[in-house]
Amino acid sequence: MKIQSILLLFFTFLTISLFGQDMAEYTSGWEGKIVGSKVFNLKVEIESFGLEKARLKISNSKSIIDYPFDSRSTSILKVPFTENYSFEGVLSENGKEINGFIKSGMLLYHLKLTQSDNNIFVGVWNILMVDELKSLNFYLSVENGAGNEYEAYPIFGDNRFTGTWCDNFQKENDSISFTDFKTGLHFKGKLTADEIQLDIYLGKNSITQVSLKKSTTDWKIGGFNNKNKVSILKLTEMEKLISKDSLPNTHSVLISKKGEIIYENYFDGYNANIPHDLRSASKSISSAIVGIAKDKSLFTNVEQSIFDFLPNKYQTLKDSLKTEIDIQSLLTMSSGIDAIDYGINANPKSSATEQNYQRTPDWIEAILKAPMIHKPNTNANYGSANPALLGVAMDSVISEPLELFIDTFLFQKLKISNYIIQTDLRDKPYFGGGMYLTPKDMLKFGELYLNKGKWQSNRIISKKWVKKSFKNYRNLENVIDKNGYGYLWWHNTYQINGKNIKSIEARGNGGQYIFVIPCLQTVVVITSGNYRNGKTQQPEEIFEKHILPYLEN
Incomplete structure (x- = not known):
């Protein structure tokens, strides 16, 4: 009997080792503490700018990224410092600043790197948008667990951070991983009997680790x-x-x-x-960018058809009515495209609402395939599909990266440097909102x-x-x-x-x-x-x- 018990324990251990834990056992709320209030306030430095052996460094209390690159002879600095992350910037005319963006997830974080006394350009990247966490509480909601299937959603006790949009839930043996596609943060967890050791990564480089235990009390969020x-x-x-x-x-x-x-x-x-998070209030900023482009004669007039600006692959989607969609009709929500949000209970899949076209691999194609319900410039119906098309149009007439144009000709002139731009699936600024x-x-x-x-x-x-x-x-x-x-x-x-x-x-x-x-x-x-x-x-x-x-x- 004793031998049978030992064998049973051995095979149980072997099964767990080979196949990992059942995620049903982990479907619960988990909580822990972040190690410091500024762990996500990352210092960004560029050393030896203008030389062959320049370096981009990102750190908190420890070094996270130390990436060598050649910074000679380029008007726009482009540094792909780790997989799916990059920095893009321009040196100011006086040579004392580098203004640019870190592309992480679906966000373009604007950074102003200022030249220090020892000729290093330095700035701060607040990846969670806040200047310092007021709560060190960290929570993880593990949901719908069954076998290797699950969903996991990180929640910060400091709810001034607008939250994560997680997907790509993976599990291998006793390890889980998932990604916040908004900020680009990557999460990797190690499962034990009563704990989850969760590492938070920038690419393949760890920012911090949190030890999580099952929650026994209500979560404390906000209230500052x-x-x-x-x-x-x-x-x-x-x-x-x-x-x-x-x-x-x-x-x-x-x-x-x-x-x-x-x-x-x-x-x-x-x-x-x-x-x-401005949500759709940033549509009015999109309007300003169209105006600046028009003032610079980058396009002729607002009566031009949207198809004058679209890549060739979309030209087959125009017809006699859609070709009348012009810049002005998009600015005034009068394109005639069915982009009306009918609500949760009655939302035709053919319409070009955000919840429809943002679920497709090509947002512009989905918008242009939507039916027309009015002749352009006759009836106005609010819908984000209209400014989304404007963003594609402006990107086609502006020679430099669109985000650098926005920074140079609007935000730098307003002395605005602490901001973030949401992108679309093309990694271009999304004119429909989210700045x-x-x-x-x-x-x-x-x-x-x-x-x-x-x-x-x-x-x-x-x-x-x-x-x-x-x-x-x-x-x-x-x-x-x-x-x-x-x-x-x-x-x-x-x-x-x-x-x-x-x-x-x-x-x-x-x-x-x-x-x-x-x-x-x-x-x-x-x-x-x-x-x-x-x-x-x-x-x-x-x-x-x-x-x-x-x-x-």
């Missing part, structure tokens, strides 16, 4: 306080409602009048240094349009383009309020003391707003996190009930 505030206005009632969660998930409120910040406040642990900017930089962008294309007396966009952008072309038929719409800018009217106040707005899902109010010479920025609770338009309530009364006085 703020003390930073600049205020000339007294918005006491608004602040009370935010603190009591009556205006939930409000992350920031900023107001400028005649170019001066008169109110700046952050909530839920947010601060001036954290780029916020990350700090609220103060959102305010700068609003002031640029309030001042008719000038910022700090410098002309960035032509007055003519701004005027066309703010024109109300037609009302959006597929939104509740039937708002007027310009060149990727919303129109709205608010009531205060019996008066109508007109506002031109950049808007993004979850409550990301830039209000430009010409009659009050004011710009208001509100950022939020109301993605799934039906309160995405809460900033309009805050603006009308709590801000406008003070601006009118």
